[in-house]
Amino acid sequence: MDLNDGLRAILKDHVSWSKRRLDCFIGLLLALIQSRHMNLTQLAVNFGGQATLKSRYRRLQRFFQTVVFDYDAVAHLIMQLFDFKGQSYYLTLDRTNWKWGKANLNILTLAIAYKGMAVPVYWLVLNKQGNSNQRERIALLQRFIRQFGRHGIQGVLADREFIGDQWWQWLTDHTIPYLIRMKDNQLLTNRRHAGKPVQALFRDLKVGEQRVLRKRQRIGDQWVWLNALKLETNELLVLASNRRLAQAIQVYGQRWQIENLFQCLKGRGFHLEETRLTRLTRLTRYYRIKKVMALQAIAFCWAHKVGEWKHRAVKPLTIKQHGRPECSLFRYGLDELNNFLLKTVKSADEMLRFWILFLCPPTMIDYDRSRSGKITLRI
Template sequence: MELNDGLRVILKGHLGWGKCRLDCFAGMLLALVRLKRMNLTQLALGFTSQADPKSRYRRLQRFFQEVVFDYDAVADLIMQLFDFQEKSYYLTLDRTHWKWGEKNLNILTLGIVYQGTAIPVYWRVLNKPGNSSQRERIALLQRFIDRFGRRGILGILGDREFIGDQWWQWLSDQGIPYLIRIKENQLLDDERPVRSVFADLKAGKSRALRKRRRIGQQWVWLSGMKLDSGELLILAGNQRFSQPLEIDSLRWEIEPLFQCLKGRGFHLEETRLTHYFRIKKVMALVALACCWAHKTGEWKHRVIRPLKIKKHGRKEQSLFRYGLDYLTHSLLQGLQDIEDRFRLLVLFFCSPDRVGVSELNPKIMAIRL
């Protein structure tokens, strides 16, 4: 079984496309991992085909123009890849933004905090620069809840742009805990800025208020810390978290995701596609490639060679980079051993702790077309 054929078999059970479109998507996925460039011209050159490169390029263009994506099915696949439906997790919300010419490309992303990064599950392309609206955030999270429920959600984390009465009230009505960083000049119910209740903190010190305070129409628990820079980090939540500052640190794990999608990974900003619906499809391709690389890094860390922990307490290399380098090297060198092909396929649809060499062949052969 060729690797491209195996990917087609796996993806067919989730995406429901015909053979031609599945072949195209699997070919782009392999080319993206080989070249680490989300640029159609480059992908066409890395796309395994006997056709002329110009014909391949037009084929990729038509794919993003014509193929309809079921983003719920993509989310199902991602959730299954990491067994998230059997776990509890924090959600994190943020945007990544860049420009191509005069066009603003602005993607609001909902991810699950996971092992030093965030795994993208749903995303929304904003046809504007700047912050998302409360309505857009609610719609994105509602789609997640409709598909996967609230049971596994420990809380949602966000930066200072994710404030607003309507948004916070909706989260409370849904029974979803939130912990959001707020601005120092946010006004309390007595018209004082919120920084006034943390003004006496010294650098490195923190405090959690014992009573709720009202911001706008919402009663929230407040906690704050003075950073070494002198800036205040102030958090608002609709429940009293036992360690709010430690939990808030998980919010930053969406930044490594954006680095993986962009400059340190697949160079998403190099795409020349700018249409709303096409960018959303591109994000699905890059998100699945990111998940594959991360899962491969987990497996290699667990089975082949554990990453060293450096003096600062972090791994010598991210799991994403560890896995991506392994995949890229394997694909560029050529997979001669059939067991290597099976291993890469298994890593794409099995939880890393379930992967063993003896399982590779039976698992692949058990897939039904």
């Protein structure tokens, strides 16, 4: 059994495609890891098979044109890969956007904070420029809750664009904690401070100091707890929450993980911005960029898990003088996967290892500390 056979056996339990379409997806997955470019021309070069380059390119075009993705099945696969089901986690919400020609690519992404790098679970293609609206955010959270419930959600972390009475009230009604940054000139609406900007409550803060107000304040129609930190740039970081959190600033720091995710999907990883699959129509099945995100999400998860294994069992990442590792777990795993795929001869043990790292969550894997790279499953 070769690597493709093993991946097919794993994925067929999660998608209802024919063998031909499943083989095409696996070929795309391996080509993306090797080329690190989400451009069909680059992918066709690394796509296996005896067909001509032009035929391979056309096959990839047809795949993104005609194949229907079950995004709930993709989400369940991703949750299984990291064993998120039954665990507690913070959700992060943000957009990534860029422009190709006249096309605006704008993707609202819901991810789970995990070891410095958020893991994407659901995404929504916004056929417009600018911020998402409250209805779109609620729809994305509702889809996640329908599939996985809300009991594991410790909170929702988001940046300044994710404000709004309807959105905040929906989170509160569903007992979902949120921690969302606000603009420091946002006006208060409670009687005592009506018309004053939020920053007026934190004027005496010095650089590096933080404070949690003892009483709730009213923003719009919502009563929220306010936390603030004076940054080294002399800018005020203000957070709003529907629950009082003593370590709110530290918790909110996990929001940056979704920015790291976008860097991995784009310039520092798979170069998502180089895709030319930009066509959007009213029919959801033809949102090709949404299918591209599904492919990239699965490739990202595999590379991240391989990076975890290599860091723990083969060679730990070196910590540089600035206190950060030499590279991310994702990049560490991507390099290892790429090196493995470039080998002309692959041993059965190597292929089994990478199947296990793709299929099994980290909690089911034991790592050999002797640097042999051996892994065993916990049964």
